[in-house]
Amino acid sequence: MAPGREQAYAVSLEDVQAAAARIAPFAHRTPVMTCSAIDKAAGFSIFFKCEQFQKGGAFKFRGACNAVQALSEEQRRCGVVTHSSGNHALSLALAAQLADIPAYIVVPSNTPQVKQDAVAGYAGLVELCEPSMDAREAGAAAVQARTGATFVSPYNNAAVMAGQGTLALELLEQAGELDAIFVPISGGGLSSGIATAAKALQPGIKIILAEPRGWNDAADVAASKAEGRLRMDLPKPATIADGLQGRMGDLTWPVIRDRTDAVIAVTETEIVAAMQLIYERMKVVVEPSGAVGLAAALSPRLAPTLGPDVRLRRVAVVLSGGNVDFGARGFWRAWLPPE
Amino acid sequence: MAPGREQAYAVSLEDVQAAAARIAPFAHRTPVMTCSAIDKAAGFSIFFKCEQFQKGGAFKFRGACNAVQALSEEQRRCGVVTHSSGNHALSLALAAQLADIPAYIVVPSNTPQVKQDAVAGYAGLVELCEPSMDAREAGAAAVQARTGATFVSPYNNAAVMAGQGTLALELLEQAGELDAIFVPISGGGLSSGIATAAKALQPGIKIILAEPRGWNDAADVAASKAEGRLRMDLPKPATIADGLQGRMGDLTWPVIRDRTDAVIAVTETEIVAAMQLIYERMKVVVEPSGAVGLAAALSPRLAPTLGPDVRLRRVAVVLSGGNVDFGARGFWRAWLPPE
Structure with missing residues (x-):
């Protein structure tokens, strides 16, 4: 990028602010929760942005x-x-x-x-x-x-990206100064909206992406960021985080490439362990895709990825949704005697 | 009871207010949640007092x-x-x-x-x-x-009854005027505390008790209230609501007898249906005992029990706790492939 020439990203802070005004009569301002037991496990303070309480059950x-x-x-x-x-x-x-x-x-x-x-x-x-x-x-x-x-694309659409970014406006008002935000990523609509708004308001904040590597080790965001080019050739991850099997697009990728700081690719067992903490300690429902941000925050690969100069004290984790088909997992049946 | 002579109950509004001051530095003021989808199913507005977010995961x-x-x-x-x-x-x-x-x-x-x-x-x-x-x-x-x-008895103790009653002080501040409060009952500590505080502050409010009848049809609170005497001879209910298998005591029974308005004994399938709404629509975790209040509010036996003169518009339901052993129900295993 030549000096003085601004790269044209699909979305700006002003777009996100305009989106916030537009959706205010319809969307919920979702709560931020904390959990001392999880803070203890993580070694830093976590502010959970609870999008399972959004209308429709997700961001x-x-x-x-x-x-x-x-x-x-x-x-x-x-x-x-x-x-x-x-x-x-x-x-x-x-x-x-x-x-x-x-x-x-x-x-x-x-x-x-x-x-x-x-x-x-x-x-x-x-x-x-x-x-x-x-x-x-x-x-x-x-x-x-x-x-x-x-x-209306699920992610590769400027209005969608700006709308998802409204989460960050609320979060920074609710939680104050943060060292980092952990965001589950798939097509990149949520991550690009959050990165755009959060970095404009708190330039030092780190945006840490969390993706499932799947049983087939198909972490396309990590590979794309590492190489600086959009990798579309990897297989779809085989994962319970079924909301995170999409691919970044031509509008989201430039923002992800330039405005996010790290990627943690988490395993299936790490996702289930994060869900267990969220259900058993926070007492809220989260879908597997929604728990991937916490899985990254608790990953033993986090500190090596960030390097010795980064010390996290106050972070946010986006719990992105709570639409779980409990019946398909046999959960209701488990409470009643066999017929 | 002779006119002018006050019956000596174990707990008064003043006891509950003193308890509130005593526990304020330690206990959470739990949130009240609403859910339009459940209101629609019930036909009235419900304010859920969310005690799964209390310290220790229950009231x-x-x-x-x-x-x-x-x-x-x-x-x-x-x-x-x-x-x-x-x-x-x-x-x-x-x-x-x-x-x-x-x-x-x-x-x-x-x-x-x-x-x-x-x-x-x-x-x-x-x-x-x-x-x-x-x-x-x-x-x-x-x-x-x-x-x-x-x-310290779990329920038949004046300090415990007063402490549980603090829930009602918060609830009435948070929700305003209510027609009724639905409360899960077992030993009666929670119900007697709530009834004492709520009726002192809003004399017209109805306290509606919710108990599991169990597979063995062992609804001891309903039987006791119907006969006006404490029935200790019924078997323990066979129920997934394992927190509601206790019996009222000599301190709680007089309050339950005199200061509560109705009992709804719910079935096991009604409890599971209430849990399903709470998990899938409200996105919060609740244990079976904690869902019994909503099961009563949605029961087809509610209107006949209350009679034609009672019309409910704004009620509260106590979600009393969220300590679920998901692992014992095979929930975590269900997300991972067989070993």
């Missing part, structure tokens, strides 16, 4: 709501479309319902009925497709052609 | 802390003793640890190691006994004789 509502509220009158009439089976689908349907516009959600046909029902419960218009990325994209394109709906 | 800390803090200097030197394998044991150990006095906890030898370890983790001095009520009482008496420690 995704912030970005979806900002994208919907930023539409023009004409765009609103045609509605929005996305392809997703997860929290983004739910959140976009809910954001559209609150704005009273249609949301078309292209859902792979192998998506559990409970998730399809949840989208429909927020008045989302479910359109089934074959379970492949090509079919999902073709399905969304077909809806766009038929209805004129605006496509 | 029990309030009473234990008040009992410890109310000791004389001489009593403190000898410490406290109880027999319990549950939340009262944990809470008394923690309250004693914070006061820097010994707590002897007589624990049945069939108590899971994880629970014994939790008591020891709060510096509780575990004394094992045979797994029967006679052996537990004899064990506690032996400790008393040996050490001079003060026995």
